[in-house]
Amino acid sequence: MLFSATFIWGATFIFTKVGLDDCPPSLFVILRFCIALLLSLAFFGKHLKSIDRVIFKRGAILGLLFGGGFLLQTYGLSYTTVSKSAFITGMTVPITPFVFYLIQRKPIQLWSKIGVAVSSIGLYIFTDPSIDNINFGDVLTLLSTFFWAFYITLMDKYTKNDRGFNLTAAYVVMQFIAATPLAVISFFLLDYGDIYFNPTKDLFIALAFNGILASFFVTFIHTGVQKYTTPVKAALIFSLEPVIAGFIAALTLSEYLNIREYIGASIMMAGLFISEVGGFFEKRRK
Numbered sequence: 001m002l003f004s005a006t007f008i009w010g011a012t013f014i015f016t017k018v019g020l021d022d023c024p025p026s027l028f029v030i031l032r033f034c035i036a037l038l039l040s041l042a043f044f045g046k047h048l049k050s051i052d053r054v055i056f057k058r059g060a061i062l063g064l065l066f067g068g069g070f071l072l073q074t075y076g077l078s079y080t081t082v083s084k085s086a087f088i089t090g091m092t093v094p095i096t097p098f099v100f101y102l103i104q105r106k107p108i109q110l111w112s113k114i115g116v117a118v119s120s121i122g123l124y125i126f127t128d129p130s131i132d133n134i135n136f137g138d139v140l141t142l143l144s145t146f147f148w149a150f151y152i153t154l155m156d157k158y159t160k161n162d163r164g165f166n167l168t169a170a171y172v173v174m175q176f177i178a179a180t181p182l183a184v185i186s187f188f189l190l191d192y193g194d195i196y197f198n199p200t201k202d203l204f205i206a207l208a209f210n211g212i213l214a215s216f217f218v219t220f221i222h223t224g225v226q227k228y229t230t231p232v233k234a235a236l237i238f239s240l241e242p243v244i245a246g247f248i249a250a251l252t253l254s255e256y257l258n259i260r261e262y263i264g265a266s267i268m269m270a271g272l273f274i275s276e277v278g279g280f281f282e283k284r285r286k
Contacts, residue, residue, distance in 0.1 A: 125266025
């Protein structure tokens with residue numbers, strides 16, 4: 001189920017990029033979250049009675065991380081390409097073990113440390129960070145990966161020992177209740193003076209895909225099934241997202257990476273592979 005969710009997330013980069021041609025980033029996120037919130041209330045509203053103080057607090061935390069991650073990623077897409085945004089988002093995978101350690105106090109494996117080092121080198125090559133090549137969108141996207149790493153880790157902590165549908169439904173509703181006001185605040189702080197809205201067919205398709213499938217449906221799947229695996233394995237599955245996004249971007253938007261970016265992206269993916277598979281091969285060798 002997480003694997004299927006990854007394919008949907010991989011396509012969101014394309015739809016978001018297209019949608020940003022017709023409205024500012026925060027407004028796009030507001031509309032996206034409002035669609036998801038209305039669907040959540042329609043399908044799961046009756047489960048709000050299951051929310052106590054603990055669930056309310058945890059759901060709000062997840063929602064703020066969820067909303068913050070999407071806002072940073074969406075603003076980043078205003079300044080960078082789909083392919084670059086997707087591959088930088090892949091840095092969530094090597095960051096997650098360290099966040100997992102901070103929260104759960106479990107030791108970080110050697111292969112995870114090596115994977116982070118390799119992926120960092122790949123990211124450096126991929127973004128080519130010099131004074132003339134600094135991309136504000138790349139920086140925002142990189143910041144969003146920390147939100148995703150905390151989101152994945154806390155999702156594991158909050159849902160691991162519960163198998164009930166009521167809790168899953170309550171968490172889904174609470175995430176959108178918390179995330180939507182965050183997008184509204186960012187709109188008034190950052191985009192209020194630059195309001196534009198073109199009700200085009202492409203915008204409505206982008207909002208429908210991102211709001212219904214990528215937000216409501218995928219959040220329900222993610223909240224319901226991550227408890228059956230580990231945060232690091234979940235992040236590994238999500239690492240396929242940039243590959244999917246890059247492939248779709250080449251087909252639909254004619255966005256192609258240059259040689260340096262291909263090399264950097266390959267090194268980043270190698271780091272992700274090392275961090276997750278290195279321990280397995282070491283055990284096999286022993």
